Amino acid sequence: MQLHEKIPNNVNLSQNRRLQRALENWQPNYINWWKEAGPVDFQADQIYLRTAISVDSKGWANFEYVKMPDYKWGIFLAPPEQDRVIPCGDSFGDPVWQDVPGEFRNALRRIIVTQGDTEPASVEQQRALCNTAPSLYDCRNLFQVNVEEGRHLWAMVYLLHAHFGRDGREEAEELLERRSGDFDKPRILTTFNEPIDDWLSFFMFTMFTDRDGKYQLLALAESGFDPLSRTTRFMLTEEAHHMFVGETGVMRVVQRACDLMKQDPNEDARAQGGMDLELVQRYVNFWYSSSLDLFGGEISSNAADYFASGLKGRAHEGKKFEDHLAMTGHYSIDVPTDGALENREVPMRNAMNEVLRDAYIDDNQRGVDRWNKAIADKGVDFTIRLPNRRFNRKMGIYTGLHFDVNGNPISEDEFNRRKTEWLPTESDRAHVRLLMQPVIEPGKMANWLGAPARGINGQPIEFEYVRRA
Ligand SMILES: [Fe+2]
Ligand SMILES: [Fe+2]
Secondary structure, three states: OEOOOOOOEOOOHHHOHHHHHHHHHHHHHHHHHHHHHOOOOOOOOEEEEEEOOOOOOOOOOEEEEEEHHHOOOOEOOOOOOOOOEOOOOOOOOOEOEOOOOHHHHHHHHHHHHHHHHHHHHHHHHOOOHHHHOOOHHHHHHHHHHHHHHHHHHHHHHHHHHHHOHHHHHHHHHHHHHOOOOOOOOOOOOHHHHOOOOOHHHHHHHHHHHHHHHHHHHHHHHOOOEHHHHHHHHHHHHHHHHHHHHHHHHHHHHHHHHHHHHHHOOOOOOOOOOOOOHHHHHHHHHHHHHHHHHHHOOOOOHHHHHHHHOOOOOOOOHHHHOOOOOOOOOEEEEEEEEOOEEEEEEEEHHHHHHHHHHHHHHHHHHHHHHHHHHHHHHOOOOOOOOOOOOOOOOOOOOOOOOOEOOOOOEOOHHHHHHHHHHHOOOHHHHHHHHHHOOOOOOOOOOOOOOOOOOOOHHHOOOOOOOEEOO
């Protein structure tokens, strides 16, 4: 473990002077990017952050006050697994690769760049949120997510520098040059070019979109390219906190909505300055459907190739599956044909995106069930539902068609007529915007948001998580 070097790392960076120099050259550009495209304020303030200082169970969660630009962005890989073999695909059982196999070089580079691009993109999308944080606790959580996404960029840039030579270095520069929402140099994936300028959207993003990230990382953790597997395995430990922020954030919004309903003669949370449950449901519909798109096409030869070549596996390939070749099985998909849905059997390898999407959907449902239990515990009769996977899709076989939230095909006219039932309306967005007022007194929460169950790292809720300079 080299913690006190310019770039903290557990990859023996000082043993490889060329690589070390290349990354030390990239570092100031990264800091410039952070200052220019990271949080719009609070850069000179002390934030109570968790910093990874090692990958063992104790060392990766070290809490202290730090100014964000001084955060120790390091390079950490999970420890190597002895005699690890390629977990799936045509080369199943062969020793894993420590170097990039020539025939998969382009595909691997694309996978790493696409993953890497989402990390700084989300920091850029969220950069203005700190001005309207509903509490110091939440403000600190936002920054924690932001610095860790920055570290995830480091993780991908390390792979590019260490394994892809000059092309890799160029890609690493470009990762700092693209900007979320920029007309000329946008981020690669559409979802990552939409600004996230209200806190309900931020909680939805960390619940649904970060969870897509979790499943992409789980698939990459099964890669036959061992450095990629090891780096993503460590990223997953950090990612869990991002989903915690999302799930508990929405939880606190709905709990508060229930409390406000009880205070209102018409059970109207909105009239009491909260976010009503119908509005929350429409935000769920929007963010969940847009996050489903990130898994790619339902029937995909790319996905089949990635699996066959052992570049990506399924989530928990070893634990959850027995047949790691997937040469024989089929997967049944409802394919739109002439305005109706026709059930078709697709060769398993071509359905790998759908297999991953299934696991993602189940994982979301568990979180939604916890929200619904909290609503029921408050004595309110309302159930939040995940819309059907066909609803409002912009990518894959359901694109351009129209479905209701139960997945039934409907006409475009009907969709447009009923859209305001299902997706955030202008008035929803205006209401949410109106509620975005900063709360900076320690322990205090914005009116629309319940208090968290507990503070961070055993600290009280009224702890000063952000100390203004
Ligand atoms: Fe990330
Ligand atoms: Fe994340």
